[in-house]
Structures are given as structure tokens and as C-alpha cells.
Amino acid sequence: xxxxxxxxxxxxxxxxxxxxxxxxxxxxxxxxxxxxxxxxxxxxxxxxxxxxxxxxxxxxxxxxxxxxxxxxxxxxxxxxxxxxxxxxxxxxxxxxxxxxxxxxxxxxxxxxxxxxxxxxxxxxxxxxxxxxxxxxxxxxxxxxxxxxxxxxxxxxxxxxxxxxxxxxxxxxxxxxxxxxxxxxxxxxxxxxxxxxxxxxxxxxxxxxxxxxxxxxxxxxxxxxxxxxxxxxxxxxxxxxxxxxxxxxxxxxxxxxxxxxxxxxxxxxxxxxxxxxxxxxxxxxxxxxxxxxxxxxxxxxxxxxxxxxxxxxxxxxxxxxxxxxxxxxxxxxxxxxxxxxxxxxxxxxxxx
Amino acid sequence: xxxxxxxxxxxxxxxxxxxxxxxxxxxxxxxxxxxxxxxxxxxxxxxxxxxxxxxxxxxxxxxxxxxxxxxxxxxxxxxxxxxxxxxxxxxxxxxxxxxxxxxxxxxxxxxxxxxxxxxxxxxxxxxxxxxxxxxxxxxxxxxxxxxxxxxxxxxxxxxxxxxxxxxxxxxxxxxxxxxxxxxxxxxxxxxxxxxxxxxxxxxxxxxxxxxxxxxxxxxxxxxxxxxxxxxxxxxxxxxxxxxxxxxxxxxxxxxxxxxxxxxxxxxxxxxxxxxxxxxxxxxxxxxxxxxxxxxxxxxxxxxxxxxxxxxxxxxxxxxxxxxxxxxxxxxxxxxxxxxxxxxxxxxxxxx
DNA sequence: GTTAGCACTCAACACTCGTGAGTGCTAACA
DNA sequence: TGTTAGCACTCACGAGTGTTGAGTGCTAAC
Numbered sequence: 001x002x003x004x005x006x007x008x009x010x011x012x013x014x015x016x017x018x019x020x021x022x023x024x025x026x027x028x029x030x031x032x033x034x035x036x037x038x039x040x041x042x043x044x045x046x047x048x049x050x051x052x053x054x055x056x057x058x059x060x061x062x063x064x065x066x067x068x069x070x071x072x073x074x075x076x077x078x079x080x081x082x083x084x085x086x087x088x089x090x091x092x093x094x095x096x097x098x099x100x101x102x103x104x105x106x107x108x109x110x111x112x113x114x115x116x117x118x119x120x121x122x123x124x125x126x127x128x129x130x131x132x133x134x135x136x137x138x139x140x141x142x143x144x145x146x147x148x149x150x151x152x153x154x155x156x157x158x159x160x161x162x163x164x165x166x167x168x169x170x171x172x173x174x175x176x177x178x179x180x181x182x183x184x185x186x187x188x189x190x191x192x193x194x195x196x197x198x199x200x201x202x203x204x205x206x207x208x209x210x211x212x213x214x215x216x217x218x219x220x221x222x223x224x225x226x227x228x229x230x231x232x233x234x235x236x237x238x239x240x241x242x243x244x245x246x247x248x249x250x251x252x253x254x255x256x257x258x259x260x261x262x263x264x265x266x267x268x269x270x271x272x273x274x275x276x277x278x279x280x281x282x283x284x285x286x287x288x289x290x291x292x293x294x295x296x297x298x299x300x301x302x303x304x305x306x307x308x309x310x311x312x313x314x315x316x317x318x319x320x321x322x323x324x325x326x327x328x329x330x331x332x333x334x335x336x337x338x339x340x341x342x343x344x345x346x347x348x349x350x351x
Numbered sequence: 352x353x354x355x356x357x358x359x360x361x362x363x364x365x366x367x368x369x370x371x372x373x374x375x376x377x378x379x380x381x382x383x384x385x386x387x388x389x390x391x392x393x394x395x396x397x398x399x400x401x402x403x404x405x406x407x408x409x410x411x412x413x414x415x416x417x418x419x420x421x422x423x424x425x426x427x428x429x430x431x432x433x434x435x436x437x438x439x440x441x442x443x444x445x446x447x448x449x450x451x452x453x454x455x456x457x458x459x460x461x462x463x464x465x466x467x468x469x470x471x472x473x474x475x476x477x478x479x480x481x482x483x484x485x486x487x488x489x490x491x492x493x494x495x496x497x498x499x500x501x502x503x504x505x506x507x508x509x510x511x512x513x514x515x516x517x518x519x520x521x522x523x524x525x526x527x528x529x530x531x532x533x534x535x536x537x538x539x540x541x542x543x544x545x546x547x548x549x550x551x552x553x554x555x556x557x558x559x560x561x562x563x564x565x566x567x568x569x570x571x572x573x574x575x576x577x578x579x580x581x582x583x584x585x586x587x588x589x590x591x592x593x594x595x596x597x598x599x600x601x602x603x604x605x606x607x608x609x610x611x612x613x614x615x616x617x618x619x620x621x622x623x624x625x626x627x628x629x630x631x632x633x634x635x636x637x638x639x640x641x642x643x644x645x646x647x648x649x650x651x652x653x654x655x656x657x658x659x660x661x662x663x664x665x666x667x668x669x670x671x672x673x674x675x676x677x678x679x680x681x682x683x684x685x686x687x688x689x690x691x692x693x694x695x696x697x698x699x700x701x702x
Numbered sequence: 703g704t705t706a707g708c709a710c711t712c713a714a715c716a717c718t719c720g721t722g723a724g725t726g727c728t729a730a731c732a
Numbered sequence: 733t734g735t736t737a738g739c740a741c742t743c744a745c746g747a748g749t750g751t752t753g754a755g756t757g758c759t760a761a762c
Contacts, residue, residue, distance in 0.1 A: 026724050039736050044725070062724050062743045137523070141490040141502045151492045151500060172488070172534075176527055183523075237606040240599055248591055251602055255588040377755050390705050395756070413712045413755050 003053065010036065010046050011055055015067045015075050019316045022243050024064030069281040069315065072293070076278050076319050089118065089321070093328040107336065108232040111309060111329060116235025118325045121313035122258070124268045125232040128299070128307035128337065135186045135194060139179045142172055150215065152191075155302060166214040178208060194219050231261040244291065244314040253288050268310040271296045275330070276323060281315045293317050297326035302338035309333070354404065361387065361397050362406055366418045366426050370667045373594045375415030420632040420666065423644070427629050427670050440469065440672070444679040458687065459583040462660060462680060467586025469676045472664035473609070475619045476583040479650070479658035479688065486537045486545060490530045493523055501566065503542075506653060517565040529559060545570050582612040595642065595665040604639050619661040622647045626681070627674060632666045644668050648677035653689035660684070 013034040017025045027043040050056045056065040096114045108125040115123035137153040198216040271277040277296040296310035364385040368376040378394040407416040447465045459476040466474035488504040549567040622628040628647040647661035
């Protein structure tokens with residue numbers, strides 16, 4: 001017993017209906033609403049087969065059928081293969097995601113907002129990481145006695161800042177001349193290399209040795225294992241409109257996930273550097289997410305850094321809509337971060 | 352029929368029990384658990400009186416009584432008058448809120464975290480505003496062709512930054528010299544005055560006129576009516592543990608409030624410049640918040656700016672705990688922002 | 703003024719039972 | 733051999749009913 005064309009069409013209809021209503025769908029519904037030219041009895045036989053094949057579940061004997069994770073997987077794979085996802089929402093995403101933004105946080109906050117309002121699911125946007133961006137300028141701004149703000153501008157125009165303390169007093173002009181020297185030495189290097197370079201400068205610049213040591217230790221700490229990154233989240237309240245979240249316990253587990261940004265980031269970031277990732281229900285391997293699906297897409301920066309955008313929703317998610325929105329948004333972000341060369345990747349790999 | 356001592360003690364017991372259990376409390380519970388030396392029948396009579404006086408509500412005839420908003424009001428006023436609130440949690444707040452922080456956002460995020468984890472309610476922290484902080488330094492950092500980061504350091508060491516675009520090209524050294532001139536002119540003035548001052552400089556600095564005009568317009572926009580401020584929120588998921596939020600509809604309205612930071616900020620900011628504000632249930636005048644209480648406290652910065660910290664919880668909130676935590680946190684923040692002179696205010700006004 | 707006693711109320715829970723949506727099976731049909 | 737009509741069967745769901753227990757109000761005695 002294999003998967004013939006008709007079985008697939010019926011399965012498709014069941015998935016469509018279930019995505020719409022969130023209720024088990026019966027044979028009669030299919031034969032009427034999706035006029036297949038078949039009676040409910042025939043559909044019933046096919047559904048029985050589909051259940052045996054593992055594509056359908058039955059909550060209890062006198063209820064309709066529900067698509068299994070395996071069914072969604074088939075559905076999504078088909079979706080990706082036939083490439084129906086592209087460009088349906090291009091225009092509206094672009095319309096919403098207009099206007100120039102410069103601050104990294106604003107960009108990703110806004111992106112999360114747009115994704116969630118277009119899909120009605122929970123959206124998560126991670127800032128770019130991976131390949132270290134290259135330093136373009138480093139400037140020190142005096143903040144108070146014994147502390148300065150380090151403003152780091154990278155080649156993709158993205159700003160990172162940290163306040164560092166240092167011993168002793170340094171006047172503004174000296175700080176500026178140090179800034180100039182540092183920019184000259186560090187420009188074109190990655191954050192990770194910066195620590196070493198500064199260390200090598202220590203010998204040459206006796207008078208500000210203590211300051212540089214302090215700076216170096218802070219920079220290496222920053223570029224180290226886990227720089228606590230800002231994670232943008234949008235649309236958590238939208239999830240409550242779905243019957244899946246009628247239970248407060250589920251809401252609680254979702255909400256506490258959203259509150260621990262680190263965990264959320266690690267879940268979203270698990271994408272094997274592919275354009276799209278779709279993890280359906282238990283596929284994610286995360287017990288709390290067993291009845292959620294996670295869809296992610298990546299975007300690139302000029303420097304070759306990768307960022308991730310993602311959507312979390314019920315397994316009966318409108319995958320095609322989500323994929324289309326994420327695809328377009330990925331392009332938009334890549335464009336914004338100046339990675340024009342990589343634009344095509346998104347649609348190509350998605351096919 | 353007035354409020355004698357005994358009535359008050361009974362009311363107190365009812366409130367205490369209801370805060371603990373969230374269930375209507377009956378006469379027998381009071382006479383046993385809070386040994387008053389009175390039988391349940393006597394308590395019953397007194398409770399009947401208290402209901403007539405408007406301090407108790409009865410969900411239905413065969414259930415116990417629930418404190419009314421008026422009862423909580425009496426309770427809180429008594430709490431504030433007797434000054435029981437101070438110092439109970441001083442040590443643990445201080446212990447959690449340790450470590451030096453410089454970035455405004457980190458400070459208020461952390462403060463919200465600490466408040467929510469100590470009270471188990473939803474915590475909101477607004478950055479200082481009101482009296483404009485005075486500019487100490489202004490520095491421009493080149494970010495890319497045609498855009499620069501404006502780093503503004505205020506007298507309380509707090510940093511604000513915005514990226515501004517400008518027409519044409521300006522090299523780094525010129526930017527620095529402009530920075531120096533601007534710092535010289537603007538130092539000691541408020542953000543609001545800055546726009547005008549820069550306008551007056553336009554005549555003197557022909558070559559960078561376009562740049563300055565751009566800067567001026569951005570600054571005045573920033574200091575204008577509503578600079579979208581970062582609002583820190585913590586502990587939203589904690590609210591779901593309370594039976595008051597067993598209903599998903601309530602969770603939804605709370606969550607969407609949390610997501611629209613502007614609205615949240617305006618609710619929290621409604622404090623008449625008093626050390627503590629307690630709004631119980633309908634007192635807030637906000638329909639969605641009719642069965643919540645909102646407690647706020649203020650903190651001050653060296654420049655005389657005021658910030659607000661607040662807690663949102665069910666009406667049966669542990670007011671004394673919340674007031675104590677907010678009081679201490681207000682002090683800590685004031686200290687951090689260098690307003691030593693104002694420290695005493697908090698405890699004084701609270702009494 | 704306080705308390706014991708008693709009748710009364712009513713939410714909450716358990717139980718029953720009818721209803722309807724949906725299935726699986728069988729037999730007839732094309 | 734595939735499709736369909738018919739029928740018995742299952743079971744969640746909701747309405748209706750009875751029971752229980754927490755709690756009250758009232759009255760009469762202390």
C-alpha cells in the first residue's frame with residue numbers, strides 16, 4: 001500500500017482543514033467541502049489507509065482524524081520543493097519594513113514586529129553572529145571619572161558599545177588620540193584579534209598602559225563565548241488566540257520560554273546554516289516544544305555574518321505563509337546589512 | 352455603627368487569609384486560625400457589619416467573604432502610616448542588586464528582574480525623565496558614509512545614543528573637532544536647550560552647516576514630546592501562577608498590555624510625584640486593570656530627574672512586601688544615579 | 703454581648719442519559 | 733475491482749439531577 005495521488009490530495013485537504021479549524025476532520029467534511037467527487041465512505045477507506053501509513057492520528061474512535069507530524073513533514077517538504085512560497089508576501093513585507101534604521105536593536109525589534117503581525121505567530125529575531133564582523137572604527141567617549149564608553153563600528157555599520165572602567169584619569173584629547181591610534185591598528189581586524197593586537201601595543205604606549213590593559217580584557221571578554229545578545233521577540237500575545245493555548249499551563253511554559261531569552265535564542269539558532277529550517281513538533285527534540293513548530297530562516301551581513309529569524313507556532317501552522325514571510329524578511333535584512341551578493345541564496349535553497 | 356478595634360482586627364485577619372489563599376474566607380476559619388477568642392457566630396455578626404460598611408463582598412450567599420477595594424485601601428493606608436514597610440528586605444535587595452552597571456538599559460532591566468523575583472509579581476521600571484538631564488559631553492563617531500553616531504553623556508553618567516544621517520562627507524578629525532566645539536557649547540545645558548544653541552552656531556560654522564542642521568533637527572526631535580524610551584519588564588510569567596489568571600482571556604489582556612510598552616509606561620508613570628503610589632483595583636480608572644493593583648515608587652537622579660518603578664499584581668497583593676521591595680529598590684537606584692541628597696525622601700514620605 | 707443550634711442556600715462534584723458526529727464493516731452495485 | 737449505501741457501534745459532549753459540604757442568618761439561651 002503506497003501513497004498514490006488521490007491519497008495525497010485527501011491528506012492535503014485534511015491538513016488544510018485542520019489548519020483552519022483546529023478540529024478533527026471527518027470523512028464527510030472532506031467529501032463535501034473539498035468536492036473530491038468521492039463519497040464519504042471512500043474517503044473513509046483512504047483515511048484508514050493514511051492512518052495505517054502514519055499520516056493521521058485519531059484522538060478517539062468516534063472523532064475525525066488529525067494530521068500527524070509525519071503528515072506535516074510531507075506537506076512542508078512538498079511546499080519547499082514546489083517553491084510555492086516565494087513572493088506571495090513580498091510587497092506587504094517590504095511596505096511594512098520600510099524606513100532607514102541604523103541601530104541594530106531597532107532593526108531586529110522592528111523585524112520581529114513585522115513578522116509577528118503578518119503571520120500572527122510568535123516571532124523571534126537574532127542579531128547577526130558567526131563570522132566575526134571586522135572593526136572599522138573604535139572610539140572612546142569619556143563618560144565619567146574613570147570610565148569610558150567604547151563605541152565600536154563594524155564594517156556592516158553596526159554599532160556595539162560597552163562602558164569600561166579604568167584606573168586613573170585621562171583627559172578627553174588623550175582619549176581621542178588613543179582612539180585614533182586604536183582605529184588605525186585595529187581597522188580591518190576582527191573583534192577576536194583585537195585583544196592580541198592591543199596587548200602588543202602595550203609596550204609602545206607606556207603612559208596609558210593601565211587603560212589599554214583594561215580595554216583589552218574587556219574586549220576579549222566581549223568577543224568571547226557568549227556575548228549576551230539582544231533578542232527581539234514579537235507577538236507573544238497573539239498565540240493566546242489559538243485553541244492550542246486555551247490551557248494556562250501551556251501559556252506559562254511558552255511565556256517563561258520567551259522570558260529566558262538565552263534559551264529562546266539557542267532554540268532558534270539551531271539551524272544548520274540552511275536557508276530554511278522547519279522543525280515540526282517532536283522533531284525539535286525539546287520536550288516543551290513537542291506540540292509547537294519552529295520555522296527559521298537566515299540572513300547574511302556584508303561581512304559574512306549570519307543572523308536568524310524564526311517563528312514559533314502550533315504544529316498546524318500556516319507553513320506556506322510563514323515561509324513566505326520569513327523568506328522575504330530574510331532578504332530585506334540581508335539587503336539592509338549590505339549582503340547583496342547573497343540575496344539569491346534564500347529563494348534558491350528554498351526550492 | 353463604626354469601625355471599632357475588634358472589627359479592624361477581624362478585617363485584617365480576613366485580608367491576610369485571602370491574600371494567602373485567594374479563596375473566600377468564612378467565619379469559622381477566622382475564629383480558629385487566628386484565635387480571636389471569639390466564636391464563629393460572633394465573627395459572623397461582625398462580618399455582617401463589615402459587609403454593610405462596604406469592606407467585604409460576598410460572591411454568593413453560602414460562600415465566605417472577600418475583602419473589597421475599600422478594605423485594601425484601609426489596610427494599605429494603615430501600612431503606610433505605621434511605617435512597617437521599611438528595611439525588611441533591604442539586605443536581600445541590596446545583595447541581588449550588586450555590581451556596577453553603566454548602561455542605562457542594563458540597570459533598569461536588572462532592576463525589573465530583581466523586583467519581580469523578590470515579589471513574584473510583574474515588575475516595570477521606567478528610565479528617569481522629567482527634569483532634563485544636563486549634557487556633559489557630546490561626541491560624534493563616524494558610522495558609515497553619511498551617518499554618524501551621536502553619543503551623549505549626561506551629568507549622571509547616563510548615555511544616550513542615536514544615529515543621524517547627514518549630507519556630504521566629513522572626515523574623522525573634522526568630526527572630532529566638531530565634537531569638541533559642541534561639547535564646549537552644550538556642556539551644562541539641557542537637551543531641550545541644545546537645539547537652539549546649535550541653531551545659533553550655524554552662522555559661525557559655515558562649512559559644516561548642513562551637518563549641524565541635521566544634528567539639530569534630530570536632537571530636538573529626540574528631546575521632544577515622546578522619546579520612545581526603553582521600558583524594562585520582568586516576571587510576566589509569574590503572574591500565571593495566581594488563580595486570578597486561570598482564565599486565558601485575562602492572561603491575554605495582561606500580555607498585550609506588556610507588549611505595548613507605551614501604554615504600560617503611561618500607566619506606571621501616573622504617579623503624582625509622591626514616593627509611593629498604590630492604586631487598588633478600580634481606583635486606577637483603567638477598565639482592564641479593574642482587578643489588579645498597581646504600586647509604584649520613584650527614584651531620583653543627580654540632575655533632579657525622576658524615574659518610576661512599579662509592580663502590577665492581583666488586588667490581593669502582598670502590599671507590605673511590595674512596598675518594602677520598591678522602597679529599597681528606589682533608594683538603590685537613586686544611589687546609583689547619584690542622588691544621595693534625596694535618599695531620605697523615600698522612607699520619610701512613606702511613613 | 704456572646705454563643706450554640708438549626709434551617710437554609712448554593713457552588714461544586716459526580717452521575718446518568720440522550721444526542722450527534724464519526725467510524726468500520728458488509729453487501730450491493732458498476 | 734473499486735465505489736457506494738446502509739447500518740451498527742463508539743464515544744465526547746452537554747443537559748439534567750442528586751448529593752455533599754462550606755458557609756450564612758436567625759433565634760433563643762446563657
